[in-house]
Structure formats: C-alpha cells, structure tokens
Amino acid sequence: MTDVPPLVLISGPEQILAERAAASTIALLRESDPEAELIRLEAATYEAGELQLHTSPSLFGGSKILLVRDLDEGREDLIADLVGVVGAGLSDATLIVLHKGGVRGKKALDALKKAGARVIDAPAIKSDRDKSAFVTNEFRVAGRKVAPDAVRALLEAVGKDLRELAAACKQLVDDTEGLVTAEVVARYHGGKVEATGFRVADAAIGGNLPEALRLTRHALASGLDPVPIVAVLASQLRQIARVATAGRGGSGQLAKQLGMAPWQVDRARRDAQGWNGERLGRAIQAVAAADFEVKGGGRDPVYALERAIMTITAERNG
Incomplete structure (x- = not known):
C-alpha cells in the first residue's frame, strides 16, 4: 500500500x-x-x-x-x-x-x-540565497559535500537557471569524488564566458585595472556582451553598500536579513576593505551611467564599459 x-x-x-x-x-x-x-x-x-x-x-x-x-x-x-x-x-x-x-x-x-x-x-526560487541553498541541497541529496566557495563558483559559471544548475551539480557528482571545491568547479565550468563577468568585477573592485581590462577584452572577444558585465559590476557594488550599512552580525544572520547568500555577505565584507562611502557612491554612479550607455543610450558600449572599470579601480585605489 x-x-x-x-x-x-x-x-x-x-x-x-x-x-x-x-x-x-x-x-x-x-x-x-x-x-x-x-x-x-x-x-x-x-x-x-x-x-x-x-x-x-x-x-x-x-x-x-x-x-x-x-x-x-x-x-x-x-x-x-x-x-x-x-x-x-x-x-x-x-x-x-x-x-x-x-x-x-x-x-x-x-x-x-x-x-x-x-x-x-513548487515555489519560485529567485534570490541568490535560495539558489545557493538549492545547489547545496543537490549535493546533500547525492551524499556529497560542497564548499561554500564552490557554490559561488557554480552560480557564477553556470548562471541562475535551475535546470542548468541541477545538470551541472549532477555532472560534478557523477564525474568527481570527495569534497567539491571551487577548483573542481573551475576545472569543469570555469571556461564559460559567463564566469568572466564575475572575474572582471572581482579585479575591478579590488583595484586591479590591468587585470580587469585584460579579462574584459577576453570576454568581449569570446562573445560576451557588455551588458551582463555591467550588471555584475552593479550587483557586486550594491552588495558591498548593503552589507557595509547593515551593521554587525554573523554572515548567516545578515544573509537572511538582506536576502543574500552567506558567501555573498562574506565576499562583500572582504571587498569593502579599501572603500569608503563617498568613493563607493561615485563608483555606483559610474556603473549606472555605463548601464544606460550599453543598453543603447551611448555610441560605444565597449568604451562605456571600460570607462566604468577605470573609474571603479581609480576610486578603489583612492
């Protein structure tokens, strides 16, 4: 029965x-x-x-x-x-x-x-926090452990579509053994152009202009449009601002309060080092202007993107 x-x-x-x-x-x-x-x-x-x-x-x-x-x-x-x-x-x-x-x-x-x-x-899974939980659960159900930075790497490399995420998790479960780390994810999915936008943002927000421009030009040559790169820049700068103004507390507590994943809180806290409110505000304004230009408001989307990157790195370096 x-x-x-x-x-x-x-x-x-x-x-x-x-x-x-x-x-x-x-x-x-x-x-x-x-x-x-x-x-x-x-x-x-x-x-x-x-x-x-x-x-x-x-x-x-x-x-x-x-x-x-x-x-x-x-x-x-x-x-x-x-x-x-x-x-x-x-x-x-x-x-x-x-x-x-x-x-x-x-x-x-x-x-x-x-x-x-x-x-x-079967509720909609929209927030990064919920998608991180979805990925973690995929590995848990399969009897495998996944490192938090590997969850982040998978979301950045594969994207946010649940079917694609589920398929990527299954591939890693089937083809690997032991703890799934960010290095393992990079070996299988790090070559995707979608991942490059996040590496551009990491370099720019960290103040590394040569690396940010190198990655940008590689991404554009690989077929990635400027629009998603600008979107990632905007998202990560906003996360820094939100976390910086949210006060103290554990990553899990703030993640729940802000609708973010704990690893995003940890990254934003790390990225916030070297920034202050005024310089962060100017960087966000530069990205907002670039967003308008790459979506048709300007003549040269590539120039708009690179100018925003140069502004971010300049503000980061004071």
Missing part, C-alpha cells in the same frame, strides 16, 4: 521542482503497483470528456495514474471535467494535477482542495 492520496495538487511556478514532485509521486505509486498505467494529459490539447473516460473503471482491472499538466492553461472543458471527476470521487485511480500559479482554473483548484487533495508547493 502507498500513502499517496487519490488527489495530488502540485502548485507553483518552479517547473523543475514541480516535475520532480510529480515524478516522485508516480514512483511511490508504482512501488505498490508496478503495472499502474500512466496517462498524461496536456491542458493545451485536452478534449472534453477525456478525464471521465480515463477515470471510469476498466474491464480488465488495474490502477491508473492520471497526470494533468498546466491546469492554468486549460480551457473551460478541462476545468468543468476536473470539477466533475473530483466531485464524483475516484476508484482505482490517482489524479495528479500541475498548476503553475495564478487565478486561472480557480474553480478546479478549490474543488481539489475541498476534496482533501495533497498540496505540494
């Missing part, structure tokens, strides 16, 4: 979490009945009466798993059929419904909840 109820609602916009929840629910059901028939229904192509057809008792017996995807995109036929099936009750079938959010399909959502459906949340 399984403890999965006949009705399961997976609600939220983060698709990788929703798909994992659906897959794990199906796996649990098939532990008790390996022959359970899986029927997938897409809201966009649903035809009236399909749910009733698939939930009616079969002459040959056997249980069914009905997976309804993207209820929030469904037409009235699907909403009405779902309300009807839920109200009539299910026999030898489990209904799993995925809904990305919003008010569309509310009548069906209310019917599912009123009937006692198990609700599994």
Whole structure:
C-alpha cells in the first residue's frame, strides 16, 4: 500500500521542482503497483470528456495514474471535467494535477482542495540565497559535500537557471569524488564566458585595472556582451553598500536579513576593505551611467564599459 492520496495538487511556478514532485509521486505509486498505467494529459490539447473516460473503471482491472499538466492553461472543458471527476470521487485511480500559479482554473483548484487533495508547493526560487541553498541541497541529496566557495563558483559559471544548475551539480557528482571545491568547479565550468563577468568585477573592485581590462577584452572577444558585465559590476557594488550599512552580525544572520547568500555577505565584507562611502557612491554612479550607455543610450558600449572599470579601480585605489 502507498500513502499517496487519490488527489495530488502540485502548485507553483518552479517547473523543475514541480516535475520532480510529480515524478516522485508516480514512483511511490508504482512501488505498490508496478503495472499502474500512466496517462498524461496536456491542458493545451485536452478534449472534453477525456478525464471521465480515463477515470471510469476498466474491464480488465488495474490502477491508473492520471497526470494533468498546466491546469492554468486549460480551457473551460478541462476545468468543468476536473470539477466533475473530483466531485464524483475516484476508484482505482490517482489524479495528479500541475498548476503553475495564478487565478486561472480557480474553480478546479478549490474543488481539489475541498476534496482533501495533497498540496505540494513548487515555489519560485529567485534570490541568490535560495539558489545557493538549492545547489547545496543537490549535493546533500547525492551524499556529497560542497564548499561554500564552490557554490559561488557554480552560480557564477553556470548562471541562475535551475535546470542548468541541477545538470551541472549532477555532472560534478557523477564525474568527481570527495569534497567539491571551487577548483573542481573551475576545472569543469570555469571556461564559460559567463564566469568572466564575475572575474572582471572581482579585479575591478579590488583595484586591479590591468587585470580587469585584460579579462574584459577576453570576454568581449569570446562573445560576451557588455551588458551582463555591467550588471555584475552593479550587483557586486550594491552588495558591498548593503552589507557595509547593515551593521554587525554573523554572515548567516545578515544573509537572511538582506536576502543574500552567506558567501555573498562574506565576499562583500572582504571587498569593502579599501572603500569608503563617498568613493563607493561615485563608483555606483559610474556603473549606472555605463548601464544606460550599453543598453543603447551611448555610441560605444565597449568604451562605456571600460570607462566604468577605470573609474571603479581609480576610486578603489583612492
């Protein structure tokens, strides 16, 4: 027997979490009945009466798993059929419904909840703090440990898309052994041009103009647009300002207060050395001007980016 109820609602916009929840629910059901028939229904192509057809008792017996995807995109036929099936009750079938959010399909959502459906949340993961926690958990579930600086390196190298992060974590789990360090991440992902923007920012904020310009020109030659480099510069300068004005406290405490990851707090504290409020303010203003120019407000985006870098390093060095 399984403890999965006949009705399961997976609600939220983060698709990788929703798909994992659906897959794990199906796996649990098939532990008790390996022959359970899986029927997938897409809201966009649903035809009236399909749910009733698939939930009616079969002459040959056997249980069914009905997976309804993207209820929030469904037409009235699907909403009405779902309300009807839920109200009539299910026999030898489990209904799993995925809904990305919003008010569309509310009548069906209310019917599912009123009937006692198990609700599994798939909330959006947007903040760097939450994405750091996601990466850390990927390794924990796989029985591996990952260093905090490796989490940072992975986010910087791979980007913020959860699917890409999950795939990168799996590759590192499959291809390496022991503690996953920043050096290990760099060996597998450090060559990606996305990572270069963060190295440019590290060099510029640290006051190393030759290295910042060398990395910038390498990034541009590799095909990276000036816009994301400016965005990283702006983000890291703002983090320095936020952490510097947040007062004292442990990294974890400030991270929670500021919506950042603990490693970001540690980095901002380290980067803040050598800066004061006035020079940091001028650097932020220079990056804001560069942001306007690289997004179409100026004639030469590359010149705007390099000028911002020169201003940052000059302010850092006093």
